Amino acid sequence: MEKRISKILTKLEVLNQKGGQWNISHETGQFLHDLIIKNKPELILEIGASNGYSTIWLAMAAQKVDAKVITYEFVPEKVRDLVSNLQKAGLIKYVQVVPDDANKRLGEIDEKVDFVFLDGRKNEYLQQFKLLEPNFKQGSLVVADNVNSHTHVLQDYLYYVNNSKEYKSKLKDIGSGLEITEKIS
């Protein structure tokens, strides 16, 4: 990992311990990065960037597989930190930052989406998944965070992805719990 990237990740991990950012763990970031390297998606979406800790992991992987990241964040102060942190990491050129409510903007995407990281409001995952379904192709992966920490709020989402013949879904028990859903037909 480049020194400027590890420096900013460490800085954000220290900041996260003070609270208020709700960033994924280092282990989760490494897992998302490795999953992207393995699956080589072309278009990666992230809903809920906060200060960009997870976005840096996604963009680092995107750089290696020649993919593009689109990330959504609607809190202006967080957008400012997100852009600044991506610039410091030297990764801004791999990321399109959409400073708006993802729910209003997902319908605009006309390309196929092959990797999604859901980490916005937990009660909106299902709505966002359904908005993106027309953009999925066989092999598209959707990774949803907080399925252990917010299991109750995510009941409807978990039921949907685990009871459709179009998807294969499993829990990865790291960080706050990741549900990994693959479009199989």
Ligand SMILES: C[S@@+](CC[C@H](N)C(=O)[O-])C[C@H]1O[C@@H](n2cnc3c(N)ncnc32)[C@H](O)[C@@H]1O
């Ligand atoms: C859990 S934090 C994201 C943490 C980040 N993914 C990380 O691990 O570094 C959730 C973020 O999603 C943003 N958010 C929630 N719902 C959103 C939406 N519909 N559109 C855009 N941003 C949203 C919030 O403002 C908040 O900053």
